[in-house]
Amino acid sequence: MTAEAGLTPERLTHLERLEAEAIHIMREVVAEAENPVMMYSVGKDSAVMLHLAKMAFYPSPPPFPLLHVDTTWKFQAMYALREKAAKDAGMELIVHRNPEAVEKGINPFDHGSLHTDLWKTEGLKQALTAHGFDAAFGGARRDEEKARAKERVFSFRTENHGWDPKNQRPELWSLYNARKNKGESVRVFPISNWTELDIWQYIHLNNIEIVPLYFSAPRPTVEREGMILMVDDERFRFEDGEEPVERSIRFRTLGCYPLTGAVESEAATLPQIIQEMLLTTTSEREGRAIDHDQAASMEKKKREGYF
Amino acid sequence: MADSEVIYETDALIAEDIDAYLEQHQHKSLLRFITCGSVDDGKSTLIGRLLYDSKMIFEDQLASLEADSKQVGTQGQDIDFALLVDGLAAEREQGITIDVAYRFFATEKRKFIVADTPGHEQYTRNMVTGASTADLAVILIDARKGVLTQTRRHSYLCHLLGIRNIVLAVNKMDLVDYDKAAFDDIVSDYRDFAAEIGIEDFLAVPVSGLKGDNIIAKSDATPWYDGPALLDHLEMVGLDFDRRRKQPFRMAVQWVNRPNLDFRGFSGLIASGRIAPGDAVRVLPSGKTSTVARIVTMPALGAAEGDGDLDHAIAGQSVTITLADEIDCSRGDVIAAADAPPEVADQFEATIVWMADEPMLPGRPYAMKIGTNNLRATITDEKYQVNVNTMEKTPGKELGLNGIAVCNISTDKPVPFTSYDDNPDLGGFILIDRITNATVAAGMIHFALRRSQNIHWQAIDVTREAHAEQKNQKAKLLWFTGLSGSGKSTIANLVEKKLHALGKHSFLLDGDNVRHGLNRDLGFTDADRVENIRRVGEVAKLMTDAGLIVLTAFISPFRAERQMVRQMLPESEFIEVFVDTPLEVAEQRDVKGLYKKARAGELKNFTGIDSPYELPENAEITVNTVEMTAEEAAEYIVEQMFNGS
Incomplete structure (x- = not known):
């Protein structure tokens, strides 16, 4: 064609x-x-x-x-x-x-x-x-x-x-x-x-400044109930036996840090982020705890x- | 089942060369389309299939889809694609779509926005909304049922909204064994109908949303079909913007950008054509001309001021332009190619689609938005209504929810426009209820009425001020409103006597009296009540032009009409007098015996009984007839009149 x-x-x-x-x-x-x-x-x-x-x-x-x-x-x-x-x-x-x-x-x-x-x-x-x-x-x-x-x-x-x-x-x-x-x-x-793809592409095309947390980097984390949480400041409360572990992570959405799950990733540039997003298998809001309660x-x- | 190899290649590109993929995605064009059909036609299934096959569904969504399919789906253990598309909780419970929902997917060539709207007649307004931004319509037909009333309705509405690309998707072909004859019969039926309503061309595709035939790729099940698969067609079809780009330049001014005294830019979305610095332009309605100096946009990060300037811009772009000359131009004006300006008029013929529960009333003023203009408009004449199922034309006076009619409409000031057919951005409008602010109608201009071009306002040398001055007074309109039997006429009569005694020149227009003459052709329906007040308002206005103090005594139950008359007059000349009498008291008095008749059902549409009275919110003067006698009330009103101003 x-x-x-x-x-x-x-x-x-x-x-x-x-x-x-x-x-x-x-x-x-x-x-x-x-x-x-x-x-x-x-x-x-x-x-x-x-x-x-x-x-x-x-x-x-x-x-x-x-x-x-x-x-x-x-x-x-x-x-x-x-x-x-x-x-x-x-x-x-x-x-x-x-x-x-x-x-x-x-x-x-x-x-x-x-x-x-x-x-x-x-x-x-x-x-x-x-x-x-x-x-x-x-x-x-x-x-x-x-x-x-x-x-x-x-x-x-x-x-x-x-x-x-x-x-x-x-x-x-x-x-x-x-x-x-x-x-x-x-x-x-x-x-x-x-x-979501349009947003990323537009940021890429126009060199729009975004929070560095969208890019992958080694960061102190804790894994809890299937979510990777970042230990962003001293207010983070560890549960029994939890220790901060350094992981290469980034965030697909940003909210309150104790509620926002990170993904393990090596994507450190915008094209890599976009590539990861397109090949990934979970939708954007999955990282936020707010939606999980009930369907509607x-x-x-x-x-x-x-x- | 159709193989989705197109999508597979895209996936490979993402994994192997993301930069190449981004380059490709960056240059995609955009097609907006609408799908029309009922739940039964498999509309949601078809959209779900497009999303699913173009990989717009993530794994977590798929997991919840699979669970939902088993729980509430209609496809047994199979995936129910319709569940992907049904949004609001209420709809899921009812199993129907009740609004317009927008979905997104992309292929290698294009990005698509799908307006998904319900198909039932009571959702006509939703369909019209979805169709208003669509380049193309996919009309679904159940292969087992053929062309139905709703097919005709959907096609008519899409055509009405100016959609030039129509695709007839004959769905559920799997249920008629992919029978060519069945398909051909339906297409032939549809062709006859399409020609009748003016659809010149369409593409018919045999599909199965459920099985995926001819959706993403050509299906082996229909070897006799030699047209494209649905998605191929969506990728290739021409866009409306291509047409608009070739028309003369037109842009409605949205906002004047004035950061300092040295810069005056006019911002707007280009409705048609192309513009470049040096082009001659004309500003409408003033008709002043100039040339384009710059097309200004923000320079890239770190670049110098002016570096963002464009050497040209085309239809569909939002721009800010500056002109070489200092000429008046503000929001609502249209900047156009100097040699091909749009028309300017204040009376039009248009098709109106009514979208509110409360019916349209000719004569009632509505707020109107067209382009970037906010005006006041009234429907002066309803020519005929169109039955969306049979296309029959019938005369009518009102227009209810989802009704469609061809009307004459008049605006309070001249406005630049094109026909809707030429350009929806300058020929499409909405009407807004001025009390609730709800959008009550969509309208499409056919043409300007000639009378608006040929009748000019005659300037008169002896002005209204001169008339009033000679009488040593200021013109006023005392508008008495209140329930039947509240005492309006009695009090108005007493007020006029007092004015007369004071040497004032006045005239009392009484509701009952006017209905014997000027308004004897009017009854008591809502539409007639509106017209009654409009005429009285116009007569009262002429009398104030003559310098008189005019008193009117009409129930005038609707806020909108009282507001209409208020706005006919200069500020401070309209004095609303609310004769406040509770219904029980008025009914008890029942001077004319009317309440009794109304209660007995002998009198229909009686205010306070089976027709509403909307209380004044900002009456200049209120008199309570329970606490005051008529004489006291009249005394109080005269006092307020001359103290107040």
Whole structure:
């Protein structure tokens, strides 16, 4: 079979179309929302989002702040990149930590799913309400999980930040309805149509800076219940008989370090990471503990306001 | 079963030469397509098969798929591919897809985004949504059943949304023993129907989603079929962007980029054509011309400012351009090739697909978004509705959920546009309910109505201000609203007497009186009530233009229409007077005996009984007739009128 009739410079590649779509979406939000914000989790998807935002508004800096809903349990390397990335982009960085979770010392070792509920779900709602943000960019993708495959690009939230999957606004062409009543808000997902491969390839093509933890290196680890955990700081709690073991590992997703499983890997460059990802046999969210509880857990969390 | 050797080669490339693979993947084009059919047609199975055969399913997903298949699947011990695709918990329980879901897969040549939408008639709006961004539609037919009503519906909707590539996938060929005659009969039936609704061309493929025949590769089971396998066709078919690229340059301005006084860039997504520095452009609707100075993008890391500039850009790209001249241009304007600008108009014929439970009412104002323009629009005239199952045209006044109608629509200001057929980005629009902010309709412009081009507003030398000044007053519209029997007319009458005594020039428009003349053709359905208020609003506006203080006494039960009249007038001239009387009290008074009749069922659509009254949220004046007499209320209103302004 012959190749598709000539890919010339006069035809856009799929990445160019995805890039154009994401930029279009970001500009619509800035044009129509009163007080937008970009959720920034320091992960690879956030890195792409930030890059797209810089492109969308160049030569102006992106006309909104970055918001990091912190749990205090992220990897140290994430905190380091967070500060640098915001500074490089010329954007204000807002860090929110749920005061209730701070006070109660909520942590992933003792509190299980309460850790996510309080730091992330509640923390996010608090931050959005406190700053009066009426539009929040998120880096969720439709290929990540079944419930996300149906979410709109402009996802409307009630005053309590709830999502009603049965009552979503129809979204046609590239026309986004950003209208809302006072107190209501929209979550906006400009990279909805990107896949994990697209993200990696885009990072590769554009030399986008990402947290070094995505690249393989020898790191102190503990293996527990089939997950390899990294001993990232002195707060790590060893169980009886556990000793940190140095392994060559990297992370496919980044979250709170005691909840994020690493994979043993030698992939130290982007092409190697992509190669490993394509040949691997487990999907991206497998490394995160959050999804394992029940089949429809993500949908449930989203209804409650989790990003 | 079909062999998936195409995919195998890709795997080998990933393992052996990742850089070569990345190079290949980087240059893939993108095809978006929609699959139409019911659960019974094997739609989810077909998509599941495409994902599975193109290795988009990971091992952990496969493990859970195998477990789910045994537990809730419909294929016995075999894998039920449909389970891969069914997303939300509610859908899994019901066993149907209730929304639009988007799936992704890639082959060596292309990346694909599949819009998976439900097929039942009550989900027409979901299908329309999925079709709006699709380059191609795969219409599934069960080989045992042939062309059904739903096949016609799906085809009509895809055609309506402008999809030019139609693939007829005759599925479940395994269940008719791969019989050529069965296939040919279906194709022949479909060809007759397609011609009727204007589908010029389509490709028919005999497939089996379950067994994989003619999906990834040609199947040995259908030696008589000489066309491509489904996936081959998806990889080769032309894209809509190829067509758009050849049209004249057009870009709706999204945002004006103004970091400092020296830079003014216009950002937008190029809807059609090609642009390069030096090209002559025209800004619509103003018609001002200039030339493109730069196409600005962010330079690569470490490169100098200006290094990112493009020597040209094409349809589908998001760009920021600067112009050689300082001309007015802002969000909502369209920058176009100077010698081929789009039309500008404020009245159109369009096809409307209604997407809300609450019906469309001609005359009611909706928010409209077209391109980057936010306007106000009303449907002035519903020409006919289209039955999506039979394509029959029938007259109608309202339009319910999933209804489709050809309508005239009028906007509050002129807007640059193209026909939808030419370009969906500049000819497709949505209508939004102004109270709930829900997207209630999708629309596709056919053409501008000539009357909007030929009737111009006549400028009058004696202005409305001059009229009012001569009467030594300011024009006002006192809009009394409240339940039947609340005392609107009585109080309005007393207010007018007081105004008259004060030497003011006024006029009272009473609901009952107007219905004897101007509005005698109107009844009491929701649609007629909206039209009633629209006409009264227009008459009241003309009277305020003449400098009068106008008083109106109408139930005017809907917020949207009161808002509509408010927006016809300059700010501060509209004074909403809410005559607040509880239903029990109004019903007890029942001056005209109407509540009694309504309760007995002799009077339909009676406000407060079987038709809603939407309470005013921001009335300028509220009078409570339980606490005040009519005289006191009138006194209070006059006081407020002259104290307030």
